[in-house]
Amino acid sequence: MKSLLTSLFILNIRTSISFTSLLIGLAIITGCSASPSTTTSPSSESPSTSVHTEHSMSMDHIGTTATAPEGSVTKRPTQITTPPQTITSKMINLTAQTSYLEIEKGKYLPVWTFNRSVPGPQIEVTEGDIVTIHLKNKLNVPLSLHVHGVVLPNDMDGVPGMTQDAIQPGDSFTYTFKANHAGTYWYHSHQDSLNQIGKGLYGSFIVKKKQDSVSADHTLVLDEWSDPNTTAPESESNTLAINSNLGAYNIYTVNGRSGKSIEPIVVHQGDHVRLRLIHAGNMTQTLYIHSPAYRVTATDGQDINQPQVLKNGLLVIAPGERYDIEFTADQVGLSWIGMVGESTFAQSVRIPILIEKANSQPTATEIEQQITAHQAQMVSIPDGNQATLDLTTYGQPTTSEFTLSSAFDREYTLDLDMGVIDGKMSYTINKEAYPQVSQLKVKTGEAVKITLINESKNEDHPMHLHGHSFEVLSKNGQSLTGSPIWKDTINVRPGDTYVIAFRANNPGMWMVHCHELHHASMGMMTDVIYEDYKSQYQPDPEAGNISE
Template identity: 30%
Template sequence: MTRRSLLLGSAGLALASLDTRAPRAAGANDIHIAARPARARLAGADRPRADVWAYDGRVPGPLLRLRQGEPIRILVDNRLEQDTTVHWHGIRVPNAMDGVPGLTQPPIRPGESFLYEFTPPDAGTFWYHPHANGLEQLGRGLAGAVVVEEREPIRVDRDLLWLFADWRLTAEGEIASGFGNRMEAAMSGRVGKTVTLNGSVSAGEPVRAGERVRLRLVNASLARIMALRFERHRPVIVAIDGQPCDPHEPEGGRILLGPAMRVDVVLDMQGEPERSYHVIDDFYDGLAYGVTQLAYAPGPPLRAHPFDAPLTLPRNPLPEPDLARAERHDLTLQGGMMGGGGMGGMGGMMGGAVWTINGMSMTGDGHAGMTPALTFQRGRSIVLVLRNETAWWHPMHFHGHSFLLLTRNGAPVPHRQWQDTVLMAPKDAVELAFLADNPGDWMLHCHVMDHQMAGLMTVLRVA
């Protein structure tokens, strides 16, 4: 198989935006990537390189550009000293291609390879990462983005990707050990202090007055939740988790991004030439910081008036659930420090699990023989009620499907939001709907990786 690395270069040595519309290799239906040890400069140009695990030796890994409805073959080599897999997060792949070791495929042993073959049904922004020793492998750098191109994209001047990750680094700039800390697993997870944009600390991202940019935001952090504000700019959300929504401005001007979530926004650059405007993450109280800046180039605006073109993306072929005939099911999240249920407090930390779903804990990354919490007949419409009885936030990810978010705490969710990862605040209850059309055993889990590894995971079967 020919090696076809699809990484698109950064805009400059200090500027990290990835242009997702750079020329694509003709006939690139075969891709070959390798998970292997590497070195990367995470903390800045003046800091030493860190030992990482990376796809093709790069953090993040190659940006994979696929076409909607066209088959793709991706050969993954494992050059690590432990098992790995790849999960194609948000892409509705066949069950055998989902990348959960034991549950959907054998793990890829050191020195071995696995061929993933699928046809992406949906256009949008997705990503890929391991599902074997996921906490450490993702935490050491194994992540990359996937852009599935629309057949008829909206008109913009540039299409850019920002993939965020955070890192816990030592004074020497290396990735700190201590993955799987039980106290962190019972609280908010492993949150690092160094945040990178496309693999490096970003001082500024180049823009031009008058241009319209499609910005694809991906949160590849282990646990960090982000709330992004664009100083003196008005982003319009056009897609969530790869799925088009009704274009709308984010509530309060903050774009919420839980781990594993993606949000596509359109930004009209109406700032002044030669000025810079902050992009701020202020999710955690009292800990706001600047992620980067929109750095305007000198010179006249690209156009005298704002770009006059539609913002609505073409819908993907998602099967609509029949809400009038839908089965209803409930799943309740419990545990963690200060949480509800029998796993709460320090007592639950003495064993392997500190979280439960409907009273059951599944720890680790997935394995053969996982008992489904629920079984759905193929072709049935499902309304699933998720209740968070814990004191902590949870981005809950469902494999193999996208779901329509119906209500949150009894209030209808506007803008027709289809997602694969729903961010739940403490004590939240959400209703989501989907058609159970993709057969197999599918994981539902929290994407705060410490939470998943410590029990906040289950299996839903479509038979």
């Protein structure tokens, strides 16, 4: 037992997983109880215990973890995923169905797909378009569709038990909304999302500007997978406890491809290139951008004012976040994006960016030969003090809607932590776990300020607000000195405090939750409720709605 604990502790340091989560996993393995130093339980007299009378959903999943992943197979299955397509129509048909993803050469992972691909098809529309998505469910479980980051009507938000019933097997649902704001977004199931996104139910949603200067536009969706049939080096084996789910993330992918199967980005000299980074997984990742001159031009679909030129820098991207990177392909040769980390999992993520001569059309074999010739260059991150992008100082100041001294109609503080609630290990907001967490009440037109404090010792909490974008006003007591930063997902790292603000201009019932979905499924969720809004939706108690 002592040797097991020692091995797990060493593993925990290597993989940046909280020791508290480690003890949870160890407790389940050994049959012992594990409790943090501070335990809380809500008072039976607390007014927050009846806060969810406005909607109905199953809460049986709260405090549970991810289901055990199905293992990969080596025999080629009959149904294999196809490469993701790009849909440019404003009328989109999506079908959820099972398939197998060739996640490595000769290794096939059972997945759930939209239109038989992982990621699902990239949906591309233009700002101002009226978009209609018709979703057919051919799975044997209910599901839904949430378009993450797009400000849309409440009844189109795709949260089972709050805005709609989960779409039952064999049924369909149609989502219609206007794509008002250009930017990088993504869509995914919001029914039992820890497991359903984990099986592949997601895709990119791109709203293009009516006029755009880029000549090459590429989307990169990051994810992590658990495959019990993939064996990692002994020093990195993490099949006992990771991220509270007793499962190993031992395959990292870009657009559904891993390792040497990751497709290169091929552009031409003179191209103005945009790379859209989307994080669909559950682990905060650091990327090394090997480029002599690039800018981070947007985050979460919101432009950054006059971003400075960066060189060979680091970018931290958390679950649910998006970043746009732009550069001009000046010199023929190879640039690349690499994931930072000592593990082979991280080192396997190398995205080649091949700049070819203008008007050249290299064959697939020629591209592969060029990348192979530079393979050694991409193995490790160069030594030195690469700068990590700090959004609080990046770009140039300009007028914006809020400051710390603005008058706010409502102010809330959300302390993010862990605790034992009703005998279950939970991720908490203000010492409570969903659905007991007090709701954030607002009225249309109000200015709302929220202070987010991460009390966790080792775990990030990327907090996502549905239906709105918010302005980041300060970090750890310091106001932003660069561009105004608007986001819908903000990563609150251990010990950090952020103050954010938004205008309550989209009436409805909206979720606020951690997009590290183990945390959400274990209680780190609450709701923004407009007091002057009355929903017409009546939940079906038999629908099996799971809002997380």
